[in-house]
Amino acid sequence: MARLSRAEAKARTRELLLDAAARVFAQKGYAGASVDEIAEAAGYSIGAVYSNFGGKEQLFVELLKERANDRVTQAAEILADAEPGEAHRAMSRLVIDVADKDTDFAPLQAEFWLYAVRNPQLMETLAERMREPRDMLTALVGRSVPGAAKADQLSTIIMALFQGLVRQRRTDPDSVPEELFGQALEWLFTGAEADEEQP
Template sequence: MRRLTRAEARAQTRERLLDAAAEVFARKGYGAASVELIAESAGFSVGAVYSNFSGKEQLFSELMSQRAAGRVEAIVAAMGTAREQGEDPLAVLGRMLVAAADKDIETAALQTEFWLHAVRNPQTMDILARGTDRTLAMLRDVLAQLLEDHGVDRSVTPESFAVVVLALYQGLVRQRRTDPGRVSEDLFGQALAWQIAGMPKATDRASRK
């Protein structure tokens, strides 16, 4: 068997620690989980955790970023398929919102715990911000295509639109979980369509010249 390089071994250790963290967070909740429990579950020393992550906060942030990346990748793929098949990509987003809201409640509870922890420990907010930055970066490309498809003027940046879309998504997911009757499968897509309809169009600027 080929011996792993140092980089490969480090990557493998990080993945084992993240897998263990996911299990411990799910079982104990964010507050009760500890670096010691995570290290024990992974079969490593506490030192191995700290040589790969700054602490429990970064472990959690990396986990949430991985899951967010998976969701965004699924969204990008689904919207691409919808575009190819002549279907409305915004309707696809609506269905995916409902699917996200109706499952994985455990992850939502953990995210809420971490948010409260970050509010009470402001230095942790930077870790949360970096994780969100990665999600926004992935959203930016698919939203740039959406803006282009609808002829939106370049004064509306994909970066700003991504922030609004993420906030709307998170808010509607929470409302759906509070009362499923409030948020239909179509509402998220409709809300994005309303936003896009009110945006300045490239043709409007050209006509004023």
Template structure:
């Protein structure tokens, strides 16, 4: 496995530093793990499978992770954090109207549901694995709380910038919004016709304003 970074035309490749090589190896192992776990499941996957897919030895994997459980947890946390960061960026844009924010979140639901099949399989695998093990249930709950708290902080900051907020229970609101997002993503993966692109935005509007007849 090369430890050189391609150079531009006419220049020599730059050798990666030790830290860069280590970080690159970790990324490649996580990418390989996503592929293996999605196709073999947690129980069927092995550290040998992951290392072989990444092009490394099992020793290289153990130099970065204690075993496949740690790989699995970090992989899911990283994917989840990435999606949460996208959602937080959308919600925290105070220059966008509420309708624009809801539309952008609806599009994110569709994008997550339609374009990341491996992540869908990883989520299902992790839920099945965690629900049978109390220590992993705690991890799963902790991950949800982390996501919920991050969104609650964004909602609070947005409301304060608009001179709103008051006694709004932002933590409870964020819990419902995260659960709504996750639920609609899973439902669209099962039956896209049940979750059109506008549904998340409409559902969040119902949450804030109540259901009104369509014109």
């Protein structure tokens, strides 16, 4: 097996720490999770957490951005590969997959929100970390919806809709059928396009 370069080893360590942090934060919440537990779950020393992230709070904030970026990247790949007329159905499947298979997603999203409202002095830091994934989504919406001048507002609504439907599906699966997110996106984009066409 080829030996990893220093940069590759560092990236791998960060990835394993983020994955472990996601599991521990989802299970125990921010307050209940310790750096020791996260390091142990990843198979590293506490020093690895501090050298890569500076501490629990920075790790938590970085995890927020990383997970949001991952979801937007998934959405971009789905839209790039989808046949015409299939994009909304493909996006609906993403909601179902996240809700049904990524059992840490909904608790993590709730934990991120709770952390932000309980720590108003860090609200701007968290908001700043979310701007990159939102900007990525805004660019994607701008390419996907011709004439949508309000792509930034649409991306905010899409993120909130996605998170809300995942949470609702985890709580009451029957209330969020497989096609619901795609249908909601169609309604949203149809309304946005109609608004653009008005004099």
